[in-house]
Amino acid sequence: MPDAPAGTLYRGREGMWSWVAHRVTGFLIFFFLLVHVADTSLVRVSPEAYNAVIGTYKNPIMGLGELGLVAAIVFHAFNGIRVMLVDFWSQGTRHHRLMLWIVMGLFVVTMAAFTPRHLMNVFGGH
Amino acid sequence: MAQTVTPSALEAPRSPRSPRSRRSTRTNYELYGWVFMRASGALLLVLIFGHLFMNLWVGEGINAIDFAFVGGKWSSPLWQTWDLLMLWLAMIHGTNGVRTIINDYAERDATRIVLKSALYLAFVVTVVLGTLVIFTFDPCPPNAPAELLASFCTA
Numbered sequence: 487m488p489d490a491p492a493g494t495l496y497r498g499r500e501g502m503w504s505w506v507a508h509r510v511t512g513f514l515i516f517f518f519l520l521v522h523v524a525d526t527s528l529v530r531v532s533p534e535a536y537n538a539v540i541g542t543y544k545n546p547i548m549g550l551g552e553l554g555l556v557a558a559i560v561f562h563a564f565n566g567i568r569v570m571l572v573d574f575w576s577q578g579t580r581h582h583r584l585m586l587w588i589v590m591g592l593f594v595v596t597m598a599a600f601t602p603r604h605l606m607n608v609f610g611g612h
Numbered sequence: 613m614a615q616t617v618t619p620s621a622l623e624a625p626r627s628p629r630s631p632r633s634r635r636s637t638r639t640n641y642e643l644y645g646w647v648f649m650r651a652s653g654a655l656l657l658v659l660i661f662g663h664l665f666m667n668l669w670v671g672e673g674i675n676a677i678d679f680a681f682v683g684g685k686w687s688s689p690l691w692q693t694w695d696l697l698m699l700w701l702a703m704i705h706g707t708n709g710v711r712t713i714i715n716d717y718a719e720r721d722a723t724r725i726v727l728k729s730a731l732y733l734a735f736v737v738t739v740v741l742g743t744l745v746i747f748t749f750d751p752c753p754p755n756a757p758a759e760l761l762a763s764f765c766t767a
Contacts, residue, residue, distance in 0.1 A: 513713060516706035520734055523699065523742040526682070530745050533679035533753065533760040540677050552674065559660060566653045573650065600669070607673035 500586045508565050511558040518555055549608030553601060560596050564589040645708055652701045659698040683751030683762040692746055699742045707735045 525543075528536040542548060568585045572578035578585075666685075668674055685691040710731055718724040752765035 509709075509713060512706070512709045516710055519702055519706055520738055523738045527741050527745045529679060529682050529749055533756050536679045536682070537760065543677070544674055549674070552668070556664060556668070559664070563653075563657045563661070566657065570650050570654065604668060604673060607668075607675050 500583045504565055504568070504586050504589075508562060508569070511562040514558050515555070515562060544608065546608055549604065552608075553604060556600055556604070557593075557597055560600075561589070561593055564592050564596075649705060649708060652705045656698070656701050656705060659694060659701070662694070663698060679760050680762040682749075683765070686746065686749050687751050687762070687764070696743065696746050699746070700739065703735055703739050703742075707731060 525539045526536075528539050543552065565586070568582070568589050571585060572582050667677060686695070711728060714724055714727045714731065718727055751762055753761075758766045
């Protein structure tokens with residue numbers, strides 16, 4: 487396989503960048519999933535062991551990490567719907583750019599609702 | 613005038629593909645994978661948004677999660693089934709996605725084999741572990757302090 491010349495940008499613009507973002511978010515979510523199954527499996531060790539590991543998820547730094555995780559999931563989910571519409575809807579390729587802006591709009595609305603609620607749970611008097 | 617290609621060098625449009633090129637695509641597994649990513653993706657959207665809503669939004673959100681919370685949830689066949697389905701679909705969907713990424717970026721054969729072996733090992737270990745945990749979980753383990761357990765354990 488020949489090496490791609492350095493510094494090229496494929497077609498760039500919305501189509502490529504949404505594809506890159508879909509890859510990056512999917513990759514991150516997968517590794518969280520491996521960790522999350524491992525930490526949850528501590529319920530089979532003892533209540534104390536599980537409570538200790540889930541306690542680490544409640545500290546502020548992890549709380550911000552969870553915000554990033556939810557953001558990655560929300561983007562991946564909404565953009566995944568867009569990918570399906572591009573693939574299966576006859577007008578999908580024509581409107582893929584507009585649909586990306588709709589995805590970003592829904593992403594902003596969802597995160598605007600989730601972020602204050604989660605930060606209050608993480609930072610609010612516990 | 614530009615040099616023309618002799619007709620014999622080109623196959624006629626829509627002529628049957630040669631046996632050689634047909635052999636290189638003799639299965640449809642990549643097509644099934646492509647369809648699975650879309651079908652499982654739609655299901656995972658519902659399963660994961662429901663999971664995040666129940667665990668991070670309702671009540672005190674993440675502060676409410678502890679052993680007793682998991683005990684309460686997994687006493688219900690609904691959430692057992694929900695989490696089992698989520699585990700399997702997410703692991704297959706994620707493993708197939710990472711497999712695609714490895715195929716795209718790891719150019720040496722040996723690198724691809726090592727990375728994909730590690731990926732498939734992680735898949736088997738995680739799916740087996742998660743499935744066993746869901747099916748063998750005891751919400752009221754004996755000898756555990758009662759204050760760490762769901763209220764129905766002592767009722």
